[in-house]
Amino acid sequence: MQTHEIRDRFTNHFVTAGHTAVASASLLLDDPTLLFVNAGMVPFKPYFLGQQNPPFDNGTATSIQKCVRTLDIEEVGVTTRHNTFFQMAGNFSFGAYFKEGAITHAWALLTNPVDQGGYGLDPERLWVTVYLDDDEAAEIWEKKIGVPAERIQRMGMEDNYWSMGVPGPAGPCSEIYYDRGPEYGEEGGPAVDDGRYLEIWNLVFMQYERGASDSEDDYPILGELPKKNIDTGMGVERVACILQGVDNVYETDLLRPVIEAAEKVTGTTYGASEEGDVRFRVIADHARTSMMLILDGVTPGNEGRGYILRRLLRRMIRSARLLGATGATVETFISTIMDTMTPSFPEIIDNRERILRVALNEEKAFLKTLESGTKLFDETAAAVKNSGKSVVGGHEAFELHDTYGFPIDLTLEMAAEAGLEVDMAQFDAEMQQQRDRAKADSKAKKHGHTDETVYREWVDAHPTEFIGYNELTAEATVLGLVADGASVTSAPAGTDVEVILDATPMYAESGGQLGDRGRLVAGDTVLEVADVQKIGKKIWVHKATVIAGGVELGMKVNAEVDENWRHGARQAHTATHLIHGALRQVLGPTAVQAGSLNRPGYLRFDFNYTEQLSPDQLDEIALITNQAVDTDWSVNTIETTLDEAKAMGATALFGETYADDVRVVEIGGPFSIELCGGTHVDTSAQIGPVAVLGETSVGSGARRIEAYSGLDAFKYYSKEAALASGLASNMKAKTEELPGRIAQLTDRLKAAEKEIQNLHRQQLTAQTGQLLERAETVGDVRLLMVKLDGVAAGDLRTVATDLRGRLKGETAVIVLASDVDGKVPFVVGATQAAVDKGIKSGDLVKLFGEYVGGRGGGKPDMAQGSGNDVAGVEAGFSAVRDRVANS
Structure with missing residues (x-):
């Protein structure tokens, strides 16, 4: 039974039983406690928390929610049951039925014959667990359903008690397990071997209210809830394993094709080694999760959701390379997973080109990172060998991983090729510190919903x-x-x-x-x-x-x-629609809206796109927008159903949830047709002029256009015209001649600045001989430390390079610092003899930086940094002197 059929049977079963079918919410919800939706019940939290009454007939609902969990990405593929992305099928009751109803519904779907809409599982292979003192659930299972007492096991709070992790609803669980047979492990039920006995469904009985606690599994129970609710979750992928007769979730119809594609591009066979199999599973899992995140509007970045996506894509690419791939692989993997997932998520079809564009752009960026990271590793390895050591420091390995995005497995592989080892104990310690910081940050941010x-x-x-x-x-x-x-x-x-x-x-x-x-x-x-x-x-x-x-x-x-406020807001909001339409004409349908803000006279429009717009593209967008204004199109609003709106080609905002009845705003026929509940002008000419101010990046794969509308646009153009006129008058030129005149002046100014800079450097170089006289001897090292006020960072480096060259036959270290408007640039240089002795410029730069409130880095023979505490310079010099003396 294919996965999409498993989904359909679940939905049909509960709709037939009177439940309202609710479409999956976006993976991105406005929830302060979550990075991504990580459970099927998340979209229903306002109803469980009592903030709103559920709007469903009979107080029941069913959904198949897409979920992402990324707490332990490194563990993906090590086990064969866990995915970062998964589909959670659930049925929900808000006071309509409780334990007996939930248990009866689940048992019927699992065991009813296939020709009667069920999954046809053998009842003799199903085991259940209940909470320690939940006699009510145990009795229902035994007396009502007929499960033998020996296949009903009682488990503690860690396994069979649920809460949201914050004060609110809580209650015992009952879990359903499938016995996969003796070839998978020891007999005796899930309490003995949860490898053989696969959990497929969790029934949560929300009947209590829990209090606050720092512990995940030890918190006070404040009393019973006024309404007892049901929240269940059936793992679609796990049920697919059973119904498709495969060993694990990676061999189902959704992920196995990706593994097969990976075999072709890597030349390696799945099943040949456990290490290789883990990498195949990482590719399959991360390809699917990355694709689904991009589908819902996430773009790669350096923090939050974007960082998670970037990390997934890069681990996928790296795993393919470790398996033998030499070229680009992302298009193959992402295209394959889109093919397998489309029957369940048909919206992939309309977003296919955009998804590939985002993923391929990240692959290009990562391949450049691999190139630069390899150079940094080579320098580190050379320094280790020159010092007579054989172990790359864990700190250096962590810096490559954390700062430069260089995977640790690649560092280990390259170290082995160079005959070196890596201090993994230190690396693991720094990784754990990073995880602890992340968990502390997450805990600090994790709080209850605004009390509504x-x-x-x-x-x-x-x-x-x-x-x-x-x-x-x-x-x-x-x-x-x-x-x-x-x-x-x-x-x-x-x-x-x-x-x-x-x-x-x-x-x-x-x-x-x-x-x-x-x-x-x-x-x-x-x-x-x-x-x-x-x-x-x-x-x-x-x-x-x-x-x-x-x-x-x-x-x-x-x-x-306020009529003036509304008038300006209507102008700006309608202008936003026109800019969106113009944007899609210029860039194509892959440039989709990712958010907007409009207030009277001003708008900004965010869109997913991986490249900076050229001036010509921006000019064309502005021209098309104002042509649409001048055409004076009628702005029509149509109230219709969501399905009809989609059939009309109306575009929607990523992450936004729409009701069954929606409002469509249409301007100029196919030019602009969007789902929108905002207020708009009656005709496009009422917007007035639209002044496009520019376009900027707001993250990897995301861009932003800003513009003025109406009277504010006129004021902007008027001010720009007055400025140009004033400049033309001062320069005694015509307005159209200004660009050329300004370019000439700029070139002359740059030439003059360059000449002044060269003269300044010549003066500094001429003083080098005098500076050498200030060197001191520390042990067998010549140490020169000088504070040169007013000297910029680039000039400091020039002087340090010159001094190092003059001292190249000696064991010498140069430390230069400056005071430039309260900033403290500093440079450390070391001759080759000093580097061979184990004195590294990078280490000394970091040490000096601690005393001037700064940081820096570089190569063993030359490094630089910047701080902001001038008062610490002498203390920094002293610390460097002590370090050199002990080298």
Whole structure:
């Protein structure tokens, strides 16, 4: 049974049982506790936390959620059961049914015959576990389902008790295991051998509320929840192993084709060695996870989600090289995994070109890193050999790994080829320190959701009616007031208060458009509204200050949008659509939106693209945008279903979740058609001019365009024209002659600066002989340490190089430092005899940097750095003297 059929059977089983089918959320959710969605229940957290009531018929839902877990990437492939990406099929009950319902549903799907919609598993091969004191679940399994008591095992809190890791819902679990047979391990159930007995489904019974604790498996239980809920998770990949009769998840229909592709490009056979098999599994796993992350809008970078993606791609590339691949491999692996995953995720088809572009660009960058890293390793290895040693320091290996992205396995391989070893104990210690720092940072960032329970009454009972598409003023009733995080009945003058109305013309911040500003007025009462936010997608919260009078619950007020604010916001938001349309015309469909912000008169538009735009491309985007304004197209809004909107070709924002009924904004037919709930002008000419300011990088594979719209664009152009006119007047030239005149002046200035710099260096070089007279003898080393104030870093290096050349026949070390506007550039040079003695410039630079609040690095014979504490220079000199004396 293919994986996509396993998914379909799961969904059909629960939809037939009355559950609402919920599409998988993006891997990227606005959740302060998560980097990626890592469990099937994550999109349902607001309902489990009691922040919102579930909007599902019968209080039940089912989904197949895409998930990513990356805590121990190094362990991927070592075991054959774990993937960084996986699909979690789940059914959820919010007070509708509890233990018996969850157990009955799961057992029926697993054991019903295939021709009746089930998976047809042999009931005799299924084992279950329950929590230690969960007699209720154990009795259901034995009495209701008929599982023999000897196949029901009780486990402790670590295995069979669940919580979110923060205060909130918690409860016991019951897990279902499949016995793969004696060839896989020892008999006796999952308590004896969880290699033979494969966990395939976890049923979580949320019935308690847990308190705060620093321990993951020891926390106080505060009491029972008012509603008992169900959260289950069935591992799609693990069930596929069983139904496809393969040993592990890497041999299923989704990943085995990637391994076969890797065999072809590497010339190595899967199954030939355990070490090689691990690398094959890394390729298959990381290819899929990388592809799915790019699909959801992640681009490689140096932090956060982007760093995870970069690391996955580079480990995949490196694994292929270690298996024997010599050229580019990414296109083969990513294309193969897209083919296997498309039946389950058809949106891959429309994003195929973009996914490949991002992945291939990262491969090119990494191949350059491998080249530069190899040079750095060669220098390190040469220094080790010259010192008479045979071990590359763990610190150097870690620096190659952490700073330059050079994989440790490559360092080990190259060290062996050079007849050297690597101090892995020190490397592992530094890696552990890095992990500890990461965990501490993660723990510091991990906190509960913003407490929105104060709004729950209104979210559940009084969703705000937004009437602002057609009206800018409206009479409304005050349904709720919140001050300092608590519900209040009134607010006097001078109070900052959040006001909840039954209806409002004010737009709440969403889709990149900032919330409206305006006023709430009732007789002598006046509230200035500075922002409007949406809670639970149902209520509009007006953040206001009571300017006069006072506001009370039940009061009738006139809600008035600031017309100037709305006018500018509509212009900017509609201009954003035009720039998106122009961008796709110039760059093609792979340049997709990754986010935006628009406020009156200004917009920025982020898009996924791997290359810097040329001036000509930017000019063309600006021209097409303003041509669209001049064409005066009608701006049409269409309310329709999500499926119909997709059929129309409407584009959507990555990571955004849309309801079944959506709003489409269409401008100029195929020029621009997008899903959007924002406010817009009636015709494109109402935008006024659009001034494209420029384009910048906001991360690897992500770019940003900024622009002014309307009157702000006119002011910008007017200011630019006045500036050009002023320059032309001062230079006695025509405006169109300015670029040439400025280029001539720039060239002359650069030539003059270069001449001055050369003269300055000649003066410094002339003083070299005098500087040598200040050298001292420390042991058998000539040590010259001088502070040359006002000398830039480049000139310091020139002087140090000259001094080292004059002392090349001796065992000598030169240390130069300067004070340049409070900054402390410093350089250390060492002759070859000093390097052979074990004195490395890089080590001395790091030592000196500790005293001047800086850091640096370089080669054994020449290194440099910069600090910001001039007062520490003499102490730095002293520390270097002591180090040289002990060499």
